[in-house]
Amino acid sequence: MSFGGPQWPQEPQQPGQQPFGQQPGGQPAQQQYGQGYGRQGQQGQQPNQQQGPPFGGQPSPFPGATTDGTPDWGALADASAAGRRRKRWLVIGGGALAALVVGAIVATAVVKSNKTDDPAKNGTVTPTGSAAPTDAPTPGPSFSSVAPPPPPNPKDFISDEKKDKAPLSAEGLFPGKKLTMNSRAYTKGATSSTTNCASVAQGGLGAVLTKNGCDRVIRATYVKDGVAITVGVAVFPNEAAALKAKNQATGGIAPLAGAGVKDFCRATVCLRRANSIGRYAYFTQAGFLDGKKVTTSDQAVFRASDDLGTFAFNQIYARGKSQASAAAGAPGE
Template identity: 75%
Template sequence: MSFGGPQWPQEPQQGGQQGYGQQPRQGGQQDGQQGYGPQPGQGWGQPHGYGPQPGQGPAPDPFPGAQSGGTTPDWGALADASASRNRRKRWLVIGGGALAALVVGAIVATAVVASGKKNDEAKNGGAPTGSASATAEPTPEPTFSSVAPPPPPNPKDYISDPKKDKAPLSAEGLFPGKKLTMNKRPYRKGATASTTDCTAATQGGLGAVLKKNGCQRVLRATYVRDGVAITVGVAVFPSESAALKAKNQATGGIAPLAGAGVRDFCRATVCLRRSNSVGRYAYFTQSGFADGRKVTKADKPIFQASDDLGTFAFNQIYARGRAQASAAAGAPGE
């Protein structure tokens, strides 16, 4: 019988900002206002004559006051007119010079700003644009190794090979605590034992089978529940094949282990014996009534207890392999 055993920002647009080289209007001048100098279609006043023009009446006297006293001109008025013309010329010259200076200054400022901008772009790599340059280096794609990582260690390898199965082994380590619960059914632990004399821990012909297949040690523990007593024994072999042979050849059974509040049972009566193996371990159970009654096929508690303890033994052996495999996976160089 067998037991049951895991996904370039756009540069911000500067709204309303004046461009490079554009100068503000001077002196509050409005659009359409005339600048310095004569306007189109105009001269510097109408030409002056010394007599009436054709089709006109008497011409206005160009030198007021000069005709009243005879032929002597009014030198004061002439001097005033000449001074006025000179002042006007000076203002024209000054105004034109200022305007020229402004134009030259604007050109120079534009050149300086443009030069500074080029220098900054040369230093910082230019302003970011909304799309990647056609000559830009492409972003490298991630690469993955074509070599698959080694698989994690298999726990069964560690309970099958004595060269790997090096963890300490004892009855208290294999059957820890004072009780166990399987499928919500609690069992109290009684006595435990460990021996290298494999035949001494057996009944009937099981001792000879264990010895023939190279048994190295037998570890036992007894559990009780509701008048049912079960002894579970685990035999250690040098190989997986040896343990498998011992399971297949099994006859007789593991010897019941009394003590620690459990009296002798399965002596001179009918009890339920089972055997199985995993890795280099074979495990056995012997279940019966604590009061010595014979076991029948109708006694469900006996079969249930045998299943629970057999599953527990399998779990404990496999947990041993899992712990050693986990330790090996985390060790340097593994």
């Protein structure tokens, strides 16, 4: 096993010799006896035979010295090799011990981390007090496999008299004393409501309303800057009848005077229009209060007719929307 860092310490090398305890190439030297220096004195003597201390009986200045004062190079090489082995084992043992300590620290941190993360992973928190923790997972939300029904369509409620049950009146369709459309303010005049549909029609419109089963006509008149507009809403049993009345319309709704508005559109040319939504057909007649004939260049009359037709449409649709909202919130719907 090898470790990074400094290399093993080397003994100083004598000139012309290999390092103590090594052969060329770095291999440890083998112990040899019977030749050269080391543990043999003069040739022919027995190995390890001790000589008397030199210099008048003084001890050898260092271990491994021979009796003649010459160092025992073999003994020094053995001592150096033994020292290197001890250092090597100390470093190896120290590295192994450090690895064990680091492993123990990491293992402890992992265990603590797992214990800390468990509540987040499981979605539970250890209860306090005397209650025992439970291993049962927290139940998730449940959803019905049955798709909810779509919300009611407002047009369904204004297309058939069997569903269109909300109260119907002139004040309900045309509330207040004024209305504003596209930043243009109109003042309301007279209003009326009748079940005799033909009586409030001009030309051939009365016959058309009667033939298609008209139940009621509600009218209101508005004025602005010398222009008067009467809007009439005719009510039919179903959408098909209202659509036929619009397509067959001829003549127009009768102008409604009163409440400060004098007669208009008498023996002159006025702008007449017809449209429908659901079981309702609505008609407008617009002209000048002074009896002037309406031409295509009179944009004020056309704008007034557009504004009142749009207002009638919005009011009828709002009627269906309110009934649809009530049905959506009612039990069993």
